Every structure is written in C-alpha cells, then in structure tokens.
Amino acid sequence: MDAYKKAGVDINAGYKLVDDIKNLSKNSALGSFGGLFPLELGTYQNPVLVSGTDGVGTKLLIAIKANLHKTIGIDLVAMCVNDVLAQGAKPLFFLDYLGVGHLDNDKAKDIVSGVVEGVSQAQAKLVGGETAEMPDMYTDGHYDLAGFAVGIADKAKLLSAKNLREGDVLLGLASNGLHSNGFSLVRDILFKQHDYSLDETLPGCELDLKHELLRPTKIYVKSVLPLIDKGKITAIAHITGGGLPENVARILPDNLSAEFNYGSWKVPAIMENLQRIGQLSFDDLKHTFNLGLGMVVAVHPDVAEDVKAELEKSGETVYRVGKLVSGHQEVIIRKDQQ
Template identity: 40%
Template sequence: MKPSRYEEAGVSIDAQDQAIEQIRGHVGATNTPRVLSDLGSFGGLFDIRFPEMDQPVMVASADGVGTKLKIAFDAEVHDTVGQCLVNHCIDDILVQGARPLFFMDYVATGKLKPHVVADVVKGMSIACKASDCAILGGEMAEMPGFYKAGEYDVAGFIVGVVDRKKLLGEDRVRAGQKLIGLAATGLHTNGYSLARKIIFEEQGLKLADELPGTGRSVQDNLLAIHRSYYKPLADLLDKDHIQAMAHITGGGFLDNVPRILPKDLSAHIAVDSYSVPPLFQYLVDKGGVDRDEAYRVFNMGIGMILVVEAERAASVTEHCAAQNLDPVALGEIKAGDGTVVLT
C-alpha cells in the first residue's frame, strides 16, 4: 500500500480514529437526558429548557491548566490534569451561582498518542460525572513541529445556568458581611511556573522525592487534583445563603477577590486566621517569596472564598465543615476602595 502523504508530513488520521474509539466510552458515560447528539457530530446538541427557572441565564467560561502539564508529562500521568481542567472550569462559573451543564475540550499535540488522549479524557469524564456535567464534544489536533515530543496542550470550555434572581456578584456585597475560606487540595492549577523553578531548579528535588514537611512526594503534591466546590455548596446556593464567591486562581487573593468587590468596599483578610499548608510554607521559605507576592501567585491553601451575611456565617461554616471543606473565618467586608487588605 502506498504510504499516506499526510502521515509522511506527521499527521495520522488513523491515530485520531483510534483515539476517538478509546474515548467514546468515557464521553458517553457523562451523558445526561439533555444531550441530544452522539460523539462524532459536527456540533453538540443540548436541550436548554428550564421551566423551573423564571429567567435562566447561561454562564460560560474557558480555561487551561497551565504548566501543571509539565508535571504530567514528566510523571507520565495524564488523567489527573483532565480532572483539574474540568473542576477549574466548574469553579469559575460557580462563583456566579451557576450549575454546570456541559463541557467541551480541545487537545493539541505534536504526535497524537491515542492512549494519552484517552487518559486525559478519562479524567475529564470522572470530573464531569461527579458534577452531573456532560461532555458535549471536543477537538483533537495533531500539529507536527509545533509541540515538543511527548507534550500536548489542553483547554476546556464550559456552559452552566443560573436563575437571574440568584446570580451572585458584587451587587450583593455589603459592609459587615463575613469572608469564609475553603481549603484547596494543593496548588490547584496556578503558580506552577514558580513552584517548578523553586522545587526543581533551585532545590534540586525529583518527582519521587519527599517534599519536606508534607509527608508526600513532590509528584503527589504537584499533581493533586483541583477541587470542585460545586456539589458541596449546591445546597447553600439553592437556599440563597451565599452572596458572592471568589475562585482563588491566577492572581491569588489580591487579584481575584477584588473581582467581586464594589469600588467603595474592601475585603479585610487576616492571614494568620488559618494554618498555611506545608507545601506553601516550603515554597515561600525556600523561594524567598515575600508575603504579598505569595498571596498573589499562590492560593496559599484557600481555593474558594465565600461572602456571607454575618448572621449566616455560623451555619454556612457548619455546612462546609460537614462537607470536609475545612472552612476558616478569614475576615470581613469593610468600607474601602475595592481592594484586599491583608492583616
């Protein structure tokens, strides 16, 4: 048989077909009754009738997992980043009160390896099923010469829905409301470029080494799955017990909390109100990272911050503790200038 000219150029349609077959089961496992199309359609079909809502508002977001992928490449573990990607996207729309409906992905690589793509999508499937979110479709792109051997990039796109009267945000934030921090499971998906520089370049650690003070390997610390806060907080959202939320991603406390603040209010956060996890203590100490930069680069052990009415703080904290979110009283909203004040 005459060799395929396309394969000679570095692109294998057969490999793509193999990958599609390997992910078919993972994608199908996330189907909900609203999904009206099958894998392989040009576009995903989704039923958007919401008779239980007075005025449904669609909420959409897109994101990636940054240089956390470098850890996945070196460790040859690919399903965890798939879960991180989905959960990051879910948390991004959750802060506006939205529940996830469907997710779509984009995977690009220099040389398509079906089993690697299958592992990534397997992780996406695990996270989507856990949040009743369908994988509605996606794209695989083989781009020879564009990516290094063994590397790929992945991005996620999510759509959710919220009744307009339950939208969360700055218009519901008032002076006197309390801030409750919820524990992160690790770095989540941000700060990896600095973390990798400190751990590997400056301290000379390897993936299999124990990260001092943590009792876990470097690999386990850095591949810890980004937590989804959707299911644990769903009841509180239904009861309208949360006024606003900040997902602590790139930009940390200092850049993300202001996104939910009116211009005449500030968030006063007591950094000594909780114990910073050993992973972050190590990065700050060994990297010589000053306090303000640390709270702008890393999540410092807090993945989500809730804004609640003072009279609700105790019950919300109790609920979050029962959901194993390790809530802490971080501070409160005061008159100010739309910034975060670390105390």
C-alpha cells in the same frame, strides 16, 4: 491517508480515541459536528447562560515530566466550572481541546479520563471536544489542554457585588494544594534554581513532589451549588492566578474592602516550602498562590455558621477567614492576628 501518516498525522488513531472517549463518557453522540445539550428550563424565570474557558498552564509540564496524566483533566474542568459557579450558575456542559504533536492513544485516554471524572464531579455533561495532532507544533511529548464550560442561572439570582454589606463574613474553603496556578514559579524554584527530584518529599508534605504538585484542583460544585440555590451565599471568589488579592477584589463593590486574618486557616506545607526554598516574600506568596483557600464565599453574618456547617457536612474544610469592611476594593491580609 498513508501520505498523511508519513507526514506525522495518524487519522485512524484519532478515530480510535473518539471511540474510547465515547465509552469513557458514556455519550454515544460524541464525534458529531456539534455537541448537543437538551436545555430544560424548569423553574428558571429569566434564564441566563454563563460561560467560562481556561487551561491548565505550565502544570502540564509537571505531568509530562512525571509521565502522570490521569488527573490533569480534572484540573482543566475545575478551572472552568469553578469560575461558572462563582457567578452563581449551575454548570451544564463542557468541551475540551487537546493539542498534541503525535497522538499517543494511551496518554490521550488518560488525559480525557480525567476530563470525564472532572465533568462528573461538576455534575455536568461532556458534549464534545477536539483533538488536534500537529507534528512540529508540539515536540518531546508535549501537549496543550484547554476547556470551555457553560452553566445556567436565573438572572435575578446571579451573585452580585451589589448584595454585599459591611460586616459580611468571609468563609474560606480549603484548596487541594497548589491547584493550577503559579507553576512557572514552582518549576523555576524547584527545577531551575535548584535540582529537586520529583521523587523527593519536602518537609511536612505527605506525598512526593510528583504527586504533591499534581494534586487535582478541587471542584466545589456539589457542596456550594445547593447553598447558592437556597440564597445563602452572597458572593464567591474562585482563587486562581493572582491569589487572594486579585480574585477577592473582583467581587467587591466600590465602598467595601475585604479583611483577612492570616493564621485563621491552614497554609499547605508545599507553599511554605516554596517560600523557604525560593526565598519568596509574603507579597510574592500571596499574589502567586491560593495560600490554601480554593474558594472564598461571602455570606451575611446571620447565616454564616449555618453555611459553614452545611459546607462541612458536604465534606469541605471551611475556615472563618475574615470580613468585609468599609473601604475601596482593597484586600487586606492581616498577619498580626495570629
């Protein structure tokens, strides 16, 4: 083991991290060759497992630059479980992958503590993961983070485009800022084209840049899942890379389009600043960022106000942002409705 340590890999540090993760997650079974999850089918008539995998992207470079790692794990879980939720499934368990050049136990513990917090917010269980120490692969304190989530749904209750109708209402659930998309452009505007400090606060923003950019992605499971179970939500779009145009289009049937009334919801100040500083067109803005909506749910008109009220009661900020119209899977964002 001394030879391996001289080559840059500290096995004992890895063992210590596994013990720390066991304590953080309160799961003593971690560290086995495979993660176990007891599958209680309960009332599921025709159960379907729904899986999702994702990473955090170059938002990691902001965390590294700021040396703040406690929330990046929440982003990781959110990106996966929100996708699973968008299919109409309940997240069950999660696994993470952390690749590092040199294992810094304190930093790794901060990262995984965020994963544990995210899994808790998703009402799921962390059943395993992998920490890979790879000298020369990652340098200067860099690391990579990826995750994998599995959920369950009744096949008949999976959310489907076939259930959408013309006139259905689109409700937008507020995001927590940038979430985990567009950071290559963010970094280019703020730190390459310009020389902003992470300690600066941009106009209209409550937090300095290091905390503003690292706001963790919202996890919508607790507020949205009960409404899926009640059959009140018809379809969900998780607004990630590609913004509203690409992600909302994914839920539309061939004969419908989505029409948004821009100005009916609040766009975060950080995005308005990025548009101004980077001289971005509205087209760039809407295809790169979530515009302040982390999730869009489609509901039939007769339950729209009830769903909105229930989501608000659960702590969400909800806007009535548009409707479905006859069309061909287009996403139209009308700015003339302000």
